[in-house]
Amino acid sequence: MTDIKRHEPKKILANAVEAGGLVFLAGQCAPDLSADAAGQTRQILDEIDRLLALAGSDKSKAVSATIWVSDIRYRDPMNEVWVEWIDSANIPARACIEAKLADPRALVEIAVIAAK
Secondary structure (H helix, E strand, O other): OOOEEEEEEOOOOEEEEEEOOEEEEOOEOOOOOOOOHHHHHHHHHHHHHHHHHHOOOOHHHEEEEEEEEOOHHHHHHHHHHHHHHOOOOOOOEEEEEEOOOOOOOOOEEEEEEEEO
């Protein structure tokens, strides 16, 4: 039987779920949506660091990331911050998709899956 642990459950999601030796993070948006794409990305990656630590993991154990940008032109500034943040010796698989995000002020959203 697989133990499942949910962190920071809300009405429609948990911010992090541990199951089967993996940590699944919900898509994260920046708390300060007045920032530009790079600024929002920094805030999101700080939150991802916090959530991974809460679940006993860290960015070096990331195996997959899905990134949504509200306009593909935000991909370059997001990538600049991403490259500074990611553990270059342990780069995860990744997808970057242009999509309409739930809040029109959100420019970037990121979800990560990591090993424990």
